[in-house]
Amino acid sequence: MASPSSSGPADPAMPTWLVRSAAVGGRLLVLAVLLWLLAGFAVKVTLPLVTVLIALLVAGVLAPVVEWAQGRGAPRWLAAGAAVLLLLTVLGGAAVGLGARIVEQLPQLRERFQQVSSDLSQRFGIELPSFGSGGSGGSGGASGGSGGGTSAADLLGPARTVAEVLIAAFLVVALTYLFLHGGPGMWRWLLDRFAGRAREDVDAAGRAAWTTVGGYVRGLTIVALFDAVGIGAGLLLLGVPLALTLAALQFFASYIPTIGAFVAGLVAVVVAYASGGLVTAALVLGLVVVVQQIGNDVIEPYVMKNRLPLNAATILIAVTAGGVLWGIAGALLFVPLAAAVSAAAQELWVRHGRRPIAGG
Template sequence: MPDRLSAIRTRAALRSSARTSAELLLLLLTAAAALWLLGRMWPVLWPLVVALFLTTLTWPLTRFLRAHRWPATLAASVVTVLSLVVAAGVVALIAVPVSSQSGQLVDGVVDGIKQLREWAAGPPLNIDDAQISKGLDAAVERLQDSAGTTVSAVVTGVGTVINGVVTAVLAVFLMFFFLKDGPRFLPWLARQLPGKYAVHVPAVAERGWDTLGAFIRSQALVGLIDAVLIGIGLWLLDIPLVLPLSVLTFVSAFVPVIGALFAGFVAVLIALVSNGLTDALIVLAIIVGVQQLEGNVFQPMIQSRGLGLHAAVILLAVTLGGNLAGIVGSLLAVPAAALIAVVWNYVREQLTERDERPPRDGEADGGATVATV
């Protein structure tokens, strides 16, 4: 007799599937509402996020000073001022050599343009000066026609710069207060929360802080590897401004995608105007190779160890963050994924049932622990 479907079991499976689907839909709606709320609060949250990143970089020095009996305010002030001095030094390390060799670079750009025109005038393009002048006139005319759009873009760019300056200033002030009052935050938070929340929320916050520090340290290590490898390649090719380009590569590592593209473009441009097309192509090959190693080997391996995430999870998180929120999404995708993992692991620990039965014969002292999810 052939097997028949049980009507009772089928209805029970359908009810269970419907209930699970409704719960998943509710979770998705909650996540969408949370993302919408974050978007509305982003002008306030973004300086806070930047301040937290800066604090994770500067907290080890602050902790060292406070451990040697420095007052909290004095330690935070010294570290904040020292951070600003270091940032100014990095800018000077890039700007001073560039300005001292600006004449050489300008001459190289002019020579490069001349070589480009000579190449365009020969076969197979055979473009003469009259055609080039005509093309330039057409470009100027098109630029004049789009003057309104250009002005609008400039105004938008100025607004972006102003917002960036305001964000930086707020982030520095917030970093100072985090360095000064950070150790008092978790005890204060525990006093404000009722019941078990006074234990669980500070515990998750402390783990999240450790995870954020691991992310910043791993990102700095990846940037250092990029800067060293690319700097060695530039030095072997005798490209000018090796040190500023290496520093720029390290700093740009903290800005995913755009940072690497910008640093690579600057290095290739300098190689082109100073050493010619062949060396520029070699520099481009070096940068592409190092970036491939970074994205597919160094970054997933280093961050997976520091954050406790699998390399594939990191790659997927960066891809998803970039699609959802562009550059900022790529920057925050990995720490966000790591913080979600921290919360998930903590919840699993709290929901795990521990068997506290007395030990049986042959078992180790202290009993066995059975974990069920």
């Protein structure tokens, strides 16, 4: 009954190890092609994917607040709306306050940066990028034959960027509210698409991923807040300009693991050098190192516990891959995304061991 080409004994002239290696290599090749196609698709639909993922992260942070309010008798729609409104109020107030400080101190800081750039150029040949110089250094005669006018193409790029940011912000706010308000119903609808063991697997894996990401983001927020408060207080004591702005930068940059906190600390050191010289920069460097080490070695293990089932190499790869695909948004999102996938896979492994998953 079996055909000569059916799966029977391997060709005696073909070593067993070669057959197995070819099989594994073929599967890896198919997986690589699939990942390449998914990456290309992700790049094409960056805006909707990024907004959905950011909204899920924000919803994961605010979910305990909504559950707390609902447990005390508030309707879920009201609890979700209040949580989103509270977040917008905090972020809006911080943006207005920091914006006023930046406008106030920016001229002084620009002058200091120009001095630092000149100093570094003379001593070490290091050229810093221009810091928003208001001169017309090449704009006067570089406008071709249009007499210095601004073309429509010059305005279209920034206008499109602003429009995309506004659309993304609106989508994040709207989706966050919808996820907080209707999340349980959405999850039940998804589970209804499965039956039997597959339904149980999807439910367990999804809940494990959601719990892991929510705990990770909340823990990371605590660590970022500690770093921002510690570094911001030190900068204020040292008289560094834009201390609150640098503290806010430290807070938001800490959401990009490994790289973000380092870059924010480096910016603080450069600003300190521009405003107070080498001694102030050295003090700020020591401050940044001490605060970040306490945050990483003391605060993070306490608040994170085992909420991030990823090692340092995986985190660095995720940050790099996300940055390549989606820029800053990708560097921010790929670590919690990898953590969610890892948590779901571990949950399925615990449920099934080495057996096939979901009725295989």
